[in-house]
Amino acid sequence: ERWVSLLVCGFCRAGLVCEAYFLLSLLLDKGFFPNICIYNPILFGLCRSSQSSKLFVVFGSLLKGGLRFNDHTFVSLIYAYCKEGLYKEACLVLYKMQAYGFKPNVFCYTTIIKFLCDARGIEEAMDMLKIMVAEGCDPDLVTYNVILRALCSHNRVYEACKFLGIMSRNGFSPDKFTYSALAGGMLQARQIELANGFLHHILTKGFDVDVPICNICIHMLCQQYNSSVALSLVKALMEKGFIPSNVTYNTILNGFCKEQKLDEALELFNYCDWVGNKPDSLSFNIIMSAACKLRNSTVIHKVLHRMESEGIQLN
């Protein structure tokens, strides 16, 4: 069972949910009776890869097979319903799980709040927050981070500040997720001045700075048509030990494309040493859509050829 668990988790971590499930089904045929801990990573893998319908099927078979769920299992079900936009069903799980002896926890509520923020607006998310507190479940830092990002991205920075106050009164101090949630939200709301000021504060006042926060700075530069500056900044930071991620490269790549600087985009794209990274399907989408917009068939063919040679599928 230990080995199976390790293998299944390994597959899921690598994004190979089908393989994980295949392995498990082989063992089931041999009479292996798995623990729910083996199913949960598969359920979450299906959620993340937007295969909710498969999750519902697996869930049904779990019910039939009489396997005992645990609290993780219910979170995956809620996650799947939310991803499908089925909030009523997601909320129903909050009640149904109690019949199995599980009280909805902060993971359950935060999952719903996150999806409400993204799809239905903040007010409904706030209502859910009230329900959660009324039910005796306290929000944690993740819950607050979700709400902070939503507030900032809807131009409600003032309320976000009030929430920061509530947070600290409840004993939570901001972490690096909080910073990037705030900055990313401001940027999404096109509040460049605010974002700029905030990021400057973060960068200069000795806060914990990580790659996503740097990426937000880079994105901000690119939004202002300063992609060349952004690239120089990355190179300068690399001298100081900064290790860019694929997001870093894709952000700048997209910046160049929006500035219609296809040559510079291609130069970056062809730059062999992405410090351990390689263009991914998103990079190819960016460069391909730019080439198409500019009706540059030479580049289109080159990119297609390179995708073929690197084994990247058209998505």
Added chain:
RNA sequence: UCGGACGGUGCUCCU
């Protein structure tokens, strides 16, 4: 009693 699993949040394209 203790221990054990990718359970929910931030950055890039398109939606």
